Amino acid sequence: MAAMLEIRNPADGLVVGSVRDEPSTVVAETVAALRELQPEWEGLGVDGRAEWLLRLQDWLIDNASRLTDLVQAETGKTRFDADIEVPAAIDLAKYWARNAGGFLADERPAPHSPIGMTKRLITRYRPYPVVGIITPWNLPLLNPCFDAFSALMAGSTVLVKPSEVTPLSACELARGWAEIGAPPVLRVLTGAAETGRAVVDAVDLVQFTGSTATGRAIAAACGDALKPCSLELGGKDPAIVLADADLDRTVAGIVYGGLFNSGQVCISVERVYVEAPVYDRFVALLVEQVRALRQGHDDRGYRFDIGAMATPAQRDIVARHVADAVSRGARVLCGGKASDTGAFFEPTVLVDVDHSMTCMTEETFGPLLPVIKVADADEAVRLANDSDYGLSATVWCGDRQVGEQVARRLEVGAVNINDAFANLMNFAVPMGGWKTSGLGARFGGAAGIRKYCRQQAILVPRGPALKREPLWYPASKHRARLVTTLMRIFDGRGRRRFFAKRGS
């Protein structure tokens, strides 16, 4: 019998469920079963698979409130923050059901040279049989959906290993898939790092979302086994505030972008750079708005804006970053303290910070907004790019063209102008990090589903077949000349097309 893992609500410490800590043998057996089922799943075609995804969508709609209860119970987040997960999953299901067919359709590239015209060229997408999806704890229902829906639509079978901190929502998703009567090609196995390692060992492609440290370990294991992985890792997203920005919207957007989900989103605002002329006014407004936020725990109610952190360990990271900053001269303008009970950390604004402090270099993943005054956009861009991370960024401006020019200079995977999180909810654009924030794109557009496929090229002859192609044996000077001359004529430039140098 597998050992059990107890799941607690971090807001009040109460046990809300328990799951199995699955051993590697169960992972291997599950993957073998998925591998066997995959050809039939692929054989359903895009339309057949879309039908199942849309039935799951119906199930999500029918069970939304119960699922949101569960998300809230295992994360300690507020109802307001938990509310978004089911609707976003519903939206995502529709996106993939509608668009997968177009993204996966066979393509017919034109031959690159007249010599290639003797063939009809076809490229097609064939799924990896078993995709392993390893997810973190911050969006326990949405995270598995972000990856599983496109993998299933690609024709892969899917094994999800959710975080051991918040596995209950993912288990419900698997239950929903079974309840609608879908082929058992979406499985969820629970457990901690060891179970995750077994998933990496057994599947054909790994999609991982989580810390950069674990991402590196998974990439190394995949490299060793020569299997592909796609990684969405940590972030340290900068917000750049230009002097002509609408400060009311900017402050409200940065407060939400930095503090939604208690700051526990990979694309949370983690650093703020403000142009000098508006710095004082920005900071005053920011402190006013952050002070007004209500923090607490209230099942199903909307009395609170900010909930708990997912674990006491995560809360302690925030405390460490604040303490380090203060010890180096930073000032806490509001918040700054961890709660005595529950994994809460007060929403916090820090000023007088610089890049020697961990709050500006390491991912905090908490309700912390450190602010720096900059002389101009150039300094903001330089500091924003001065990071090992490159997930996303926000630019806040009056002149949108100037904002776009600033965005183009940032070394990150996505930039939202005058908004936060918008890229995450626009499924037509890639969601992926640069530098140590990831490898490849997690989802979004054609790349978000083709990543689960291998491309296959098929070349079909056109016109009557020769008995022998000109370059087939036996060797012949005449035929070699014919082919190489034709290639030079088709591909060379100017007079070289017709006059080769002697001996060449």
Ligand code: ADP
């Ligand atoms: P966090 O520390 O924020 O929980 P991690 O990156 O450690 O983030 O964990 C994210 C997910 O990766 C979890 O589901 C966890 O169980 C899993 N995991 C942790 N270590 C490994 C590993 N070495 N191989 C595979 N999965 C792992």
